[in-house]
Amino acid sequence: MTRLKAxxxxxxxxxxxxxxxxxxxxxxxxxxxxxxxxxxATGTHVGCEHGVCGACTIVVDGMLxxxxxxxxxxxxxxxxxxxxxxxxSADRLGVLQxxxxxxxxxxCGFCTAGILMSLDHYLARNPAPTEAEIRDLLSGHLCxxxxxxxxxxxxxxxxxxxxxxxxxxxxx
Amino acid sequence: xxxxxxxxxxxxxxxxxxxxxxxxxxDARVLAGGQSLMAMLNMRLAKPKLxxxxxxxxxxxxxxxxxxxxxxxxxxxxxDLLAWPELAExxxxxxxxxxxxxxMQTRSRGTICGSLAxxxxxxxxxxxxxxLGGEVLLRSAKRRRxxxxxxxxxxxxxxxxxxxxxxxxxxxxxIQGSRVAFREVARRHGxxxxxxxxxxxxxxGVRLAVGGVADVPTARDWPPLQGGAxxxxxxxxxxxxxxxxxxxxxxxxxxxxxxxxxxxLIGEVLQ
Ligand SMILES: Cc1cc2nc3c(=O)[nH]c(=O)nc-3n(C[C@@H](O)[C@H](O)[C@H](O)COP(=O)(O)OP(=O)(O)OC[C@H]3O[C@@H](n4cnc5c(N)ncnc54)[C@H](O)[C@@H]3O)c2cc1C
Ligand code: FES
Ligand code: FES
Numbered sequence: 001m002t003r004l005k006a007x008x009x010x011x012x013x014x015x016x017x018x019x020x021x022x023x024x025x026x027x028x029x030x031x032x033x034x035x036x037x038x039x040x041a042t043g044t045h046v047g048c049e050h051g052v053c054g055a056c057t058i059v060v061d062g063m064l065x066x067x068x069x070x071x072x073x074x075x076x077x078x079x080x081x082x083x084x085x086x087x088x089s090a091d092r093l094g095v096l097q098x099x100x101x102x103x104x105x106x107x108c109g110f111c112t113a114g115i116l117m118s119l120d121h122y123l124a125r126n127p128a129p130t131e132a133e134i135r136d137l138l139s140g141h142l143c144x145x146x147x148x149x150x151x152x153x154x155x156x157x158x159x160x161x162x163x164x165x166x167x168x169x170x171x172x
Numbered sequence: 173x174x175x176x177x178x179x180x181x182x183x184x185x186x187x188x189x190x191x192x193x194x195x196x197x198x199d200a201r202v203l204a205g206g207q208s209l210m211a212m213l214n215m216r217l218a219k220p221k222l223x224x225x226x227x228x229x230x231x232x233x234x235x236x237x238x239x240x241x242x243x244x245x246x247x248x249x250x251x252d253l254l255a256w257p258e259l260a261e262x263x264x265x266x267x268x269x270x271x272x273x274x275x276m277q278t279r280s281r282g283t284i285c286g287s288l289a290x291x292x293x294x295x296x297x298x299x300x301x302x303x304l305g306g307e308v309l310l311r312s313a314k315r316r317r318x319x320x321x322x323x324x325x326x327x328x329x330x331x332x333x334x335x336x337x338x339x340x341x342x343x344x345x346x347i348q349g350s351r352v353a354f355r356e357v358a359r360r361h362g363x364x365x366x367x368x369x370x371x372x373x374x375x376x377g378v379r380l381a382v383g384g385v386a387d388v389p390t391a392r393d394w395p396p397l398q399g400g401a402x403x404x405x406x407x408x409x410x411x412x413x414x415x416x417x418x419x420x421x422x423x424x425x426x427x428x429x430x431x432x433x434x435x436x437l438i439g440e441v442l443q
Binding site: 001002003004005006007026027028030033049050051054057063064065066068069070071073074118122136137139140141 | 173174175176177178180182183185188203207211214215221223225227249274276277278280281360
């Protein structure tokens with residue numbers, strides 16, 4: 001049993017996009033703040049801080065997770081994926097990110113990090129989604145700019161592209 | 173906003189949880205999926221001195237199929253139950269209602285038992301527990317007890333659980349060959365229900381359970397009624413639930429939904 005005192009800072013170690021990171025947090029520190037302020041990973045955005053808007057969505061041990069509804073202390077030892085891990089290299093965008101760009105699926109970009117994480121997680125497990133399924137997934141996100149249609153378009157396009165690129169590699 | 177300060181205890185055994193609850197009582201809160209509790213902390217609607225994280229306890233993460241019931245442990249997340257291959261056959265009503273609980277991004281973390289402990293009057297899992305006549309399995313350092321669904325919910329976000337008790341799990345009866353139906357009206361899919369209804373064919377007729385209207389999910393049993401007789405009991409029930417106006421809907425609209433969805437669902441299960 002581990003009991004962390006309220007008024008002290010405690011070590012939190014985790015794997016962030018494949019790399020080990022470590023910093024300190026009081027028990028009450030939210031994972032979203034830990035990532036942004038302690039680690040400096042500001043790709044994860046914070047909108048409502050009560051689980052509704054989805055901007056802060058990341059992946060913890062394979063589970064889609066609102067980082068604003070999670071404590072840093074809860075994820076000690078966990079594997080975390082954030083938007084910073086989506087691009088294959090610093091100067092190239094991933095398939096999903098490219099589809100967002102082509103389709104104008106972002107304007108201000110505030111909601112985008114969370115939406116990309118949800119879609120990346122979903123498409124990896126459901127390679128041939130219907131539009132209805134994408135809409136259901138997106139019900140967990142608010143976007144105030146795009147009106148969602150370009151986001152759905154980008155998601156379906158990325159799914160098709162990912163499916164055909166997989167076919168090519170498996171045929172080769 | 174940010175949560176107030178609290179100690180954080182990562183439980184490694186159920187004993188750790190029970191001891192923490194026994195020592196701090198009302199100042200301690202169990203932290204399960206965090207999908208309601210963390211929001212309440214961020215909004216400072218709760219100020220516990222201790223959070224007891226139960227999500228690393230393997231022993232609570234069990235779905236146990238018995239001869240006539242399914243026992244769901246406190247560590248079972250909503251997404252785990254949705255992915256359970258036997259769900260549609262063993263608990264068809266839960267299979268219909270669970271996709272309405274929040275979003276994929278909240279079901280991945282939120283637990284079944286956490287939803288019951290939170291006891292939101294609009295929540296789907298409390299409604300399913302009442303409709304099915306399930307039981308809540310409570311445990312403190314001193315004793316274990318089982319509370320029937322209709323005795324568990326005591327009011328808006330109030331339950332029969334005492335401060336030193338952990339909900340260890342729930343037991344839902346498997347009713348062979350039962351016909352069930354579920355429908356909900358919310359502003360968007362994934363929002364809390366304005367009205368949610370579950371209907372079930374019973375040995376003597378039909379049961380209708382309604383959430384989102386009264387302070388607690390409420391069920392009624394009737395013989396297999398039709399036509400005007402059915403309309404009359406539904407109308408009386410809709411008024412008994414004591415609907416109130418709020419920002420989402422008027423009381424009258426809620427009564428209308430109870431009457432209309434109720435009639436449709438009862439028609440479906442009695443067909
Ligand atoms: C955007 C959003 C939309 C949502 N929409 C819906 C919806 O449509 N319908 C719905 O029903 N819910 C909805 N919810 C809430 C749902 O997601 C939560 O999962 C659920 O209400 C609580 O479960 P939890 O495991 O997250 O519990 P927590 O948030 O960890 O805990 C909730 C409360 O229960 C107590 N508790 C938890 N587990 C136990 C236990 N085993 N023993 C004793 N006490 C315990 C906690 O101390 C706390 O008081 C929504 C949440 C969000 C963020
Ligand atoms: S900031 Fe986490 S859901 Fe809005
Ligand atoms: S692009 Fe601005 S909120 Fe979505």
